[in-house]
Every structure is written in C-alpha cells, then in structure tokens.
Amino acid sequence: MALETNKPSFGVLDDVKVVYAAVELAAPKACDLMADWGADVTWLENTGAGDTIRDTAYVKQAERRNQRSVSMNYFSDEGKEILFKMLADADVFIEASKGGTWARKGITDEVLWEINPKLVIVHLSGFGQSGDPKMVKRAAYDLTVMAYSGYMSQNGTQEQPMNPGPYAGDYFNSLMIVSSTLAALHKANRTGKGESIDLAMYETLLAIGQYYLVDYLNEGILWPRPGARNQNLCGIGEYKCNDGFLGVCLYGVDQNKYFLETIGLGHLWGTEDIPEDTSGLWLANPHAAEIEAAFEAYCLEHSKYEIEADFAAHRIAAQVVMEFEDLVKEEHLKLRDDFMDWETEDGKTFKGLGVFPKFQQTPGQVWRPMPKQGGDTADVLTKLGYTADQIAALNESGVVKVAE
Incomplete structure (x- = not known):
C-alpha cells in the first residue's frame, strides 16, 4: 500500500515537529x-541496515507507526546540510549516542x-x-545502565540480582525523555529560547530507584x-495459589484485621504485637x-480467582497475575479498546x-504504519x-538512501 505522507490534524501535540536519530528503544519509544499524540515525527536512520529494531519480528510495527523514515548519513557534509x-x-x-x-x-x-534558536535538543x-571521560564514552544498553545505577541490585533474590524486563531501563527513560522534552518545549515557546537536555539513562534509574537508596544515604540501611x-x-x-499466581498488596487497619481472620x-x-490500629504488618513483627x-x-x-474476588470485596488490593492469553480475553481491556489492528505497508x-x-x-x-527504511527520504527532501535529480545524486553517492 502507498503510505500517506501528509499527517492529518489530530492530537494534543498536533503542532509539534520532532526529528530524532536513535535506534531501538529508549528515544524511539x-x-x-x-x-501517537499528534506530533509530526521524522525518524533518521543510517544508510546501512538502518535501525536495529528492524531485526525484530513484530515490535517494530508497534513502535515505529505514525513516523516518517529518512535514511541518510547525517555526519557527512551533504548530510549535515540536509539535517540543518x-x-x-x-x-x-533528539539524538542517542555515547556522550559528546x-x-x-x-x-x-x-x-x-x-539555525533554530527555539530548538529543544535532547542528548540521550x-x-x-x-x-569521568571513561564513563562518558562507554557504550550503554538497558541492562548495563540498570547494573550501574543500582536499580538491578534491588531486584532478584538474595543469591542473584535480576534485571527487570522487558527493557524496563529503556522504557523508564522513554518517559523521562517525553516529560523533560515537553517541559523544555513549554519554556522555549514561552521565552523564544531553546534548551539542551543532558539525559543520562543511569540518572533516570537513580531517580526511579531512590525509594530505598535514601534509606542507605541517611541511615546506612541495606534492604535485602x-x-x-x-x-x-x-x-x-x-x-x-492452586491454579496460578496472585499479586497482593496488603495495607490498612480493616484490611489487616480481615486478612488475619481469613488465614x-x-x-x-x-x-500487644499487633494492636487494633495496625495499618502495616511489618516483617520486624x-x-x-x-x-x-x-x-x-x-x-x-485456594484458587487465585477466589482469593482475588474475596479480597477485592474487602478492599484488599489483589490481582491475578495475568498471562498473555488472559490479557486478550479480559473483558475490561476489550471495553476500553486497548487492542487494535492496523494494516502494514505490505498489506x-x-x-x-x-x-x-x-x-x-x-x-x-494511528495514521500510518511503519515505513520502509528510507521510505520517506524522497518526499521529505522534495x-x-x-530536485529529483539532486535526490538521485545523493542516493547514488550514499548520502541518502531512498526506498525502492
């Protein structure tokens, strides 16, 4: 199918134009x-294999919809001219690379x-x-920044730290990128002056992981x-449970009383150890x-469903741990239209x-599916x-890549 090239008007970010150069997850997400919220987004890919997300079977379609793909060598002299x-x-x-x-x-x-005094620039x-120069220049992935930030050390068992998945370090940073970008854009629109954001992935994870970190900073407490x-x-x-797993978060006076009676x-x-005003059943008890x-x-x-229903009726937070096959059957998700289908470029x-x-x-x-690598190069350059001749020459010289 031929993809629409003119973005329709929709969304809260309808008048925002975003260009990014990054691969895989954090910045692209x-x-x-x-x-999805209406911004006009152009995705810069290299002229080789392109974004590594293209190696995936399905998530590429989910996380590159609503975007244009321009394939180019933006560090070449002619590529810089196009970029500018x-x-x-x-x-x-937004760019994602080693520092500097x-x-x-x-x-x-x-x-x-x-070139653009109001531009918001994000360096991820x-x-x-x-x-430290050796850290600034170090390669980083979700797992390695999780390890460096101390976030990984808080997850897992006593014997083995474990990385929360899938790619939580990347996706936490996606939200930090969005929030800091929109905050800077608000300032730029108000003052007419752009902003540069130095977003270190490990610092996002420090912030997310500080719940127990501050206990250590202030009292030297190390929770297992x-x-x-x-x-x-x-x-x-x-x-x-006898038919699967249940997630429970017990807290509150009435909730604790009912919980103890039930078990x-x-x-x-x-x-004396658990007085009638006990809101939390501490492990120190x-x-x-x-x-x-x-x-x-x-x-x-007992059944996970039986406990879930009983606890919910008594204001104890409890949910069955949903597997994928449970999610697609769940009525609540259907009623909220959480799933949707769309047509890919190949039909x-x-x-x-x-x-x-x-x-x-x-x-x-969703106004368009993921394009081919360089699928929008010719349209954007036009x-x-x-001119068509100039684009052909740039394609021939390898400065840009135009999808066939």
Whole structure:
C-alpha cells in the first residue's frame, strides 16, 4: 500500500515537529508516544541496515507507526546540510549516542541554535555528556545502565540480582525523555529560547530507584533483595495459589484485621504485637514468619480467582497475575479498546495496542504504519527544496538512501 505522507490534524501535540536519530528503544519509544499524540515525527536512520529494531519480528510495527523514515548519513557534509534544513522549523531534536558524539562531529548545540534558536535538543546517553571521560564514552544498553545505577541490585533474590524486563531501563527513560522534552518545549515557546537536555539513562534509574537508596544515604540501611516478596511488610508480593499466581498488596487497619481472620490468625489481632490500629504488618513483627507461612498455605489451598474476588470485596488490593492469553480475553481491556489492528505497508493485518493514555478532547490515533527504511527520504527532501535529480545524486553517492 502507498503510505500517506501528509499527517492529518489530530492530537494534543498536533503542532509539534520532532526529528530524532536513535535506534531501538529508549528515544524511539519516546518519539512513538509523541507521534501517537499528534506530533509530526521524522525518524533518521543510517544508510546501512538502518535501525536495529528492524531485526525484530513484530515490535517494530508497534513502535515505529505514525513516523516518517529518512535514511541518510547525517555526519557527512551533504548530510549535515540536509539535517540543518530539516531542523530549521523543527521544535525538537533528539539524538542517542555515547556522550559528546555529535559535538565531536561538529554538530554542537550552538550550531543548531544558529539555525533554530527555539530548538529543544535532547542528548540521550548511558552516562551523560560530562563527568569521568571513561564513563562518558562507554557504550550503554538497558541492562548495563540498570547494573550501574543500582536499580538491578534491588531486584532478584538474595543469591542473584535480576534485571527487570522487558527493557524496563529503556522504557523508564522513554518517559523521562517525553516529560523533560515537553517541559523544555513549554519554556522555549514561552521565552523564544531553546534548551539542551543532558539525559543520562543511569540518572533516570537513580531517580526511579531512590525509594530505598535514601534509606542507605541517611541511615546506612541495606534492604535485602526481596525475590517475590516485599522487603518490609507481610502480605505484599506474588503468591502461588492452586491454579496460578496472585499479586497482593496488603495495607490498612480493616484490611489487616480481615486478612488475619481469613488465614486463621485472627487471634493475633488486638494483641500487644499487633494492636487494633495496625495499618502495616511489618516483617520486624515477631509473628511475621508465622503470618507469611499461614498465607502461603492458604493460597495453595485456594484458587487465585477466589482469593482475588474475596479480597477485592474487602478492599484488599489483589490481582491475578495475568498471562498473555488472559490479557486478550479480559473483558475490561476489550471495553476500553486497548487492542487494535492496523494494516502494514505490505498489506498485512497487525495486531497491537491502541493509543495511551486516552485524551478525551483531543485523542491520538494511528495514521500510518511503519515505513520502509528510507521510505520517506524522497518526499521529505522534495519538501525541503531538493530536485529529483539532486535526490538521485545523493542516493547514488550514499548520502541518502531512498526506498525502492
């Protein structure tokens, strides 16, 4: 199918133009979100194999919809000229690389602001644009910044730290990119002056992981890795039932009283160790091991659905751990239209997710599927003023790549 090249008017970011140069997940996912919300997004790919997301079977279709693909060597002299023309009327430029890469290629913030003084520039890297030179220049992936940030060390078991998946470090950073970009854009629109954001992935994870880090900074407390339980409280974690797993988050006076009665330990309520105003059943309590053992035994004797329904009726937060096959059958997701289908460029039906969150007055939408590598190169360059002969010459010389 021939893809539409003129973005329809929709979404809360309808007047925002974004250009980005990055591969795989963190920065592209941020741009995917903004594209779903109406931003005009151009994805810069190299002229070789392109974005490594293209090696995946399906997620590429989910996270590169609503975007244009321009394949080019943006570090060549002619490529820089094209890039500068693209950024002349852009609102946001996002690049992901080792710290200082673009500046070493002669594309500094100051050069870009000479072209567009209001431009918001986001430099995404694993370890930042400044600091220890050996860290600034170090390659980074989701797992390695998770390891460096201390976030990984808080997850897993006593014997083995584990990386939360899938690619949580990347996706946490996607949200930081979106939020900081829109904050800077607000300032640029108000003052007429652009902004440069030095976004180090590990610092995002420091911020996300500070819940227990500050206990260490202030008192030297090191909480153990909890595995499938909570570091501090009883009745919080993932519990095995006779037909699967249940996630439970127990907290509150009435909730604790009912919980103890249900698992056969109601006699502990109102005692010196667990007085009647107890809102949290702390692991420091002398009955903690007894409570956990009783609840584990109770779960093994009951259905996850039975416990979920009973706890929900008594205001205890509990949810069955959903597998993929459960998600696609779940009525609530259907009623909220969380899944949707769209047609790919080769005419196949792709099953994916809708646009989140659900803006009530100005909803997002899917207006085009993922394009081929360089699928929009000719169209974008034409709109920049290049002739067909000039585009053909640039394609022939390898400065750009035009999809066949």
